[in-house]
Amino acid sequence: MVAATLSLPLRTPLVQSYLFHAYPLAVLAGHGDASLPWVLTTFVQLYHRPGDDLKFYAHPWSPGDHLRQAALSHCPWLDVQQIDQRLLGARVIPFLEHCLDRGLYPQIDIDYGCLPWDTRGQWLHEILLCGIDRRAGVFEALAYTHGGLLHTLRIDSETVAAAAVAGCRLAEENSADDERPRLLIYRYIRDASATFDLEALCDQLWDYLESADSSSRHRTIAPVIDALWGTNTCSWLTAEILAAVDGASADRLTIPLRVWWEHKRLMTLRFDYLESEGYLDPAMGAGAAAREIAACAWQVRLITLRWHHGKADGVERIAALLRSSAARELDTAGAVVNALL
Known part of the structure; x- marks a missing residue:
């Protein structure tokens, strides 16, 4: 029997400026400090490429735009899976619910322009789902505000479905970004361990x-x-x-x-x-x-x-x-x- 309401643990991540670091780090932080020594030995170096922002060099492959979603795939406390979001089609909502029921955190591509409070028009971005209220028909998500601040919000299922479909369409229109639309699934590994390096x-x-x-x-x-x-x-x-x-x-x-x-x-x-x-x-x-x-x-x-x-x-x-x-x-x-x- 599935729960009517479910909220997976999240905490404010130590790095918020780059979502492919912020979302998985929020998952890690939500489960306590076991992974903190790993974070402290991973987020040390900074780099800046011409025309780009300042970023942490957290993994040899993570700076590559075509592999940015693998930024924390080497973390001992995380199992990260990737799925072509287009394969889900109309089943996207049942799939997301199933992930949450199993304690998995899905990160999906959406068109932020579908969100009723966003005024930026079409914009391909990601949100991390962390909870569900089936009685109200809403998901709980971690996302960014217009000002770039990380916050949690509630989005109704119909909006999530429409935004996911629109996100797929935007990704297909931008052929240069051939890694998307991509749905990431994070699973926290409770019995993981790592020696402080x-x-x-x-x-x-x-x-x-x-x-x-x-x-x-x-x-x-x-x-x-x-x-x-x-x-x-x-x-x-x-x-x-x-x-x-x-x-x-x-x-x-x-x-x-x-x-x-x-x-x-x-x-x-x-x-x-x-x-x-x-x-x-x-x-x-x-x-x-x-x-x-x-x-x-x-x-x-x-x-x-x-x-x-x-x-x-x-x-x-x-x-x-x-x-x-x-x-x-x-x-x-x-x-x-x-x-x-």
């Missing part, structure tokens, strides 16, 4: 500090990426801020600065974990320094948000904050790597 963490921290090309470590299994890496992304961010003051859209800073802050927040959690597990001496003050660096990154975000209200002052302050925090991070993280080796 200190050596891999040190390698990634070293790459980040040296602005080294992390993709070159995996050239036998994945393509090398032409990009700015690690701390070099700070100079790109500073240039983007100056360009915004000169008339470029400040909207393009929203995601990169959020990723920058998420990276510093993760660095804080990482150093706190290393201290709590005895890898680092708390007297070094690495965790405390990382918290101050993360607070600085948050402050930069707040200042740039004022630009949306016509206040473009503070650009020199932002540039100074970025440079000073980057210099301090070099010293702090460098000392951490030396202490761990």
